Every structure is written in C-alpha cells, then in structure tokens.
Amino acid sequence: DIVMTQSPSSLSVSAGEKVTMSCKSSQSLLNSGNQKNYLAWYQQKPGQPPKLLIYGASTRESGVPDRFTGSGSGTDFTLTISSVQAEDLAVYYCQNDHSYPLTFGAGTKLELK
Amino acid sequence: QVQLQQSGAELAKPGASVKMSCKASGYTFTSYWMHWVKQRPGQGLEWIGYINPSTGYTEYNQKFKDKATLTADKSSSTAYMQLSSLTSEDSAVYYCARRGTGLGSYFDYWGQGTTLTVSS
Numbered sequence: 001d002i003v004m005t006q007s008p009s010s011l012s013v014s015a016g017e018k019v020t021m022s023c024k025s026s027q028s029l030l031n032s033g034n035q036k037n038y039l040a041w042y043q044q045k046p047g048q049p050p051k052l053l054i055y056g057a058s059t060r061e062s063g064v065p066d067r068f069t070g071s072g073s074g075t076d077f078t079l080t081i082s083s084v085q086a087e088d089l090a091v092y093y094c095q096n097d098h099s100y101p102l103t104f105g106a107g108t109k110l111e112l113k
Numbered sequence: 114q115v116q117l118q119q120s121g122a123e124l125a126k127p128g129a130s131v132k133m134s135c136k137a138s139g140y141t142f143t144s145y146w147m148h149w150v151k152q153r154p155g156q157g158l159e160w161i162g163y164i165n166p167s168t169g170y171t172e173y174n175q176k177f178k179d180k181a182t183l184t185a186d187k188s189s190s191t192a193y194m195q196l197s198s199l200t201s202e203d204s205a206v207y208y209c210a211r212r213g214t215g216l217g218s219y220f221d222y223w224g225q226g227t228t229l230t231v232s233s
C-alpha cells in the first residue's frame with residue numbers, strides 16, 4: 001500500500017498569512033504513461049464531508065479560489081494557501097489516486113492563532 | 114445538480130449487521146463508480162472500496178474485505194454498504210463518494226455521511 005505522510009500535523013496561523021503544507025508518498029504517484037501525478041488535496045471542515053480542492057497535483061477544482069496552489073511531482077507534494085482567510089480553517093488531506101488501495105494522509109489541521 | 118443523499122444515523126449492537134444507503138441524483142448513476150470511505154471520530158480517512166453500478170463489480174481494501182459488502186440498485190440509483198459483525202471499532206462516519214471510472218479520477222462529490230454507533 002502507498003503510505004501518505006503529511007506534515008505538519010497542525011498549523012497555527014493568522015489571517016493573511018501564507019501557509020505551506022507537505023505531503024510525501026512512499027511510492028511515486030507519477031503515471032509514466034501520461035506524465036500526470038495522481039495526487040489530490042481535500043479540505044474538510046467540521047461536520048462536513050471532504051471537498052475536492054486540487055487534483056492531478058496542481059489543477060484547481062472548479063470554484064476553488066486561486067489562493068490555493070498545489071505543486072510537486074513524484075513523491076513530494078505541497079499545498080500552498082497564499083493568504084489564509086478565516087473560512088480556510090479546516091483539515092487538509094492529500095490522497096493517492098495512483099493505485100489501489102486508495103490512501104489518504106493523516107491530515108494537516110489549520111487553526112487560527 | 115449532483116447529490117448523494119445518505120441514510121440516517123444508525124445505532125447497532127456489537128455482533129449485529131447494518132446496511133446503509135446512498136441515493137444518487139443529478140447524473141447518470143451507471144457512469145461513475147461509487148466509493149465508500151470511513152472516518153473514525155477525530156481521525157483521518159480510510160478507503161473501504163467501490164462498486165461499479167453498471168456491472169456490479171466490486172473492489173475492496175483488503176482491510177475491509179470481510180467487513181463490508183457493497184451493492185447497487187440501478188433502478189433506484191442507490192448504492193448500499195452492509196457492515197457485518199460490528200464492534201466498537203466500526204463506530205465512525207461513513208461517506209459515499211462519486212468517482213470516475215479510472216485511476217486519476219478523484220472524489221468530486223460526497224454524501225453528507227452516515228454516523229454509525231456500535232454500543233450495547
């Protein structure tokens with residue numbers, strides 16, 4: 001199974017700050033056939049299901065604000081929020097979509113300082 | 114609009130079975146695979162498995178192979194998950210989530226979740 005490791009486990013931030021969180025996979029998520037990385041980021045707020053933010057490591061889902069940016073390739077990936085807003089406080093999960101079983105990281109919790 | 118409407122909260126006794134549902138609307142039910150994901154209180158997300166509603170083919174996370182049974186009813190656009198031999202470890206929120214038919218498809222719509230509590 002592909003193990004997804006996220007860091008840090010929590011981040012304390014102020015509104016307007018730039019935030020970066022990491023996701024590392026135990027195997028490459030790069031599809032050699034089409035050179036796409038099969039990695040997604042989800043945002044989960046309390047009492048809600050996860051919401052797809054980023055797929056293919058760097059493509060924003062429709063309607064996701066452009067302050068969210070995904071980057072990385074292979075085994076190392078990053079989610080950056082350029083200027084954190086109050087509504088961004090949530091847990092962020094990365095997900096392996098390269099091979100079964102599909103696996104998620106343990107999450108990074110974004111908290112208000 | 115796409116909606117996945119899950120059945121209500123369940124309270125079950127240890128050793129019992131429970132069957133929960135996920136009714137899809139707003140898209141062609143058989144064009145997407147339906148996945149199920151477990152989330153224990155304060156914990157992360159675990160993929161249970163998926164069903165292809167068109168063919169009934171299923172694939173499971175080995176960890177849930179003897180725990181979960183996935184089925185689907187095309188006539189009502191509803192997916193089901195049965196959990197058997199329940200223990201306290203099965204107490205969690207269970208989500209259904211729509212995903213395309215191949216790897217690199219991602220979970221683009223989720224149900225609101227069904228909370229299962231296992232207690233005597």
